[in-house]
Amino acid sequence: MKSPVMLSSTLLVVLFLSFGISCHAQLGYGYYNGKCGNQDVESIIRSIVQSRFNADRKIVAGLLRLQFHDCFVNGCDASILLDGPFSEKTAPPNLSVFGYDVIDQIKKALEATCPGVVSCSDIIIAAVRDALVMAGGLPYRVQMGRKDGMVSFAGLANNNLPPPNIPVPLAIQAFQARGLNPFDMVLLLGGHTVGVTHCSVIRDRLYNFNGSGRPDPSLNPLYVQILSNIVCPRFSSVDNIVFLDDPSSVLTVDNSYYKQLLQNKGILPIDQAIAMDWSTAWIVQLLANTNLFPNLFNQAMVKLGAVQVLTGQQGQIRRDCRRTN
Ligand code: HEM
The missing domain is CATH 1.10.420.10 (Peroxidase, domain 2)
Incomplete structure (x- = not known):
């Protein structure tokens, strides 16, 4: 029979492990609360999406497809946003994806408010949610806490994005x-x-x-x-x-x-x-x-939005969504 000391130390290890897992491997609601001074990160994102939506409702389709093409290739890590001669956005299935400029605009506003806090991958997820709601979808909460990936390869996009005639x-x-x-x-x-x-x-x-x-x-x-x-x-x-x-x-x-x-x-x-x-x-x-x-x-x-996300110490929070830090 285990002594009470052994039992409680086992319990502590389990608690420590599960606490560690829930801190580092999980996304959370209200993740940015209190992390950007007294500013509300999600309303900054929403107001920029709203002004683009007011000017051009097609942005909903652009952003939604951008999220799908990001999450399907190496997970939702904003790798689709990285510029470069052979990065994902140069792959043929991505050539008609648009909305990058809206993400840039949001990132710029957030960096001016609280530098180095909000990841590009979280921006995509919140912006898509907002755009869908503006287009008549029901409101929903998104979990945040993703980190941004460090690599982006056109070949991966070509191999992972399903063609229109896929069985x-x-x-x-x-x-x-x-x-x-x-x-x-x-x-x-x-x-x-x-x-x-x-x-x-x-x-x-x-x-x-x-x-x-x-x-x-x-x-x-x-x-x-x-x-x-x-x-x-x-x-x-x-x-x-x-x-x-x-x-x-x-x-x-x-x-x-x-x-x-x-x-x-x-x-x-x-x-x-x-x-x-x-x-x-x-x-x-x-x-x-x-x-x-x-x-x-x-x-x-x-x-x-939770596919293969990077969290905790993984990845980084890019200062500019188009390049790694
Ligand atoms: C087997 C899965 C899928 C295939 C094969 C597929 C394929 C395509 C193709 C070929 C287009 C037209 C691109 C063009 O002509 O420029 C398209 C458009 C689009 N796809 Fe998909 N798609 C898939 C799943 C999804 C998913 C899961 C989403 C989002 C959740 C999505 C969102 C969109 C949107 C919003 C557009 C319109 C883009 C625009 O209006 O510019 N697709 N898709």
Whole structure:
């Protein structure tokens, strides 16, 4: 039998370890409270996002995709923000990502208020949350305390960001590798409720699906007509944009994306595929036919924001989001 002294020292070690873990390996709510003088870090971020949103609502899509592309490559460590000849932002899937200037503006304001306190990776997460709420999403709290990564490689972005024609089982694997289950994946693809793509990305679906010389049969034939006659004419030299959601709600966070999928109007191959694959179709049905999406989407965004984060002594707090200190 263990003596009381041994038992209490074991307890102390356990307590010490779990305290250490919760201090260093965890994110927390209100993390910056009291760390930036009497300033409220989250309201500084929100006011800058708000003024950009007032000028251009497309910023919601830009920032949201920026977070996804950051978190999927080496975790949410703001590595997508680093400049350099071969950094992540130079990889082809990232060339149409935008919103870097808003993050710079926020960082500048925060450095002027409390230098070296707020990480670029936390700025991304809070700015995306604010933008989503401005676009009609439900408010939600984000945990903070991420540190910024020190490396950024285009090759990693190329290898880790899923292509638009990824088969559902492979997409599920990619999300699972980051701790996100198929339900999270379908919810997060709901981010396409605010976005656009380009004709070049869906040209094959409209004109030469799998080398058949015909449109993708899974795409609504009426929609094919509209897209090929008006939005993406076959021999146009202009790479027009195509809304990923119902055009009337493309600037709003809502479940209309899933409703579109049920009408075979999914624009990217992966969009339509999640409505047709047995493993995800039921989730699309559920989200299209209920009002569960806004709340569940927020929960999935919180999970996305926690992928492979650096905390405690890991990484650093960059003074300039575009370069390491
Ligand atoms: C298998 C997963 C995914 C694939 C294959 C995928 C692919 C794509 C592609 C090809 C585009 C169009 C890019 C362009 O034409 O410039 C796009 C746009 C977009 N994606 Fe995804 N995506 C995925 C998941 C996500 C997730 C999880 C989010 C966010 C949570 C997201 C947010 C967005 C947004 C907001 C846009 C619109 C960007 C804009 O309007 O500029 N995507 N996605």
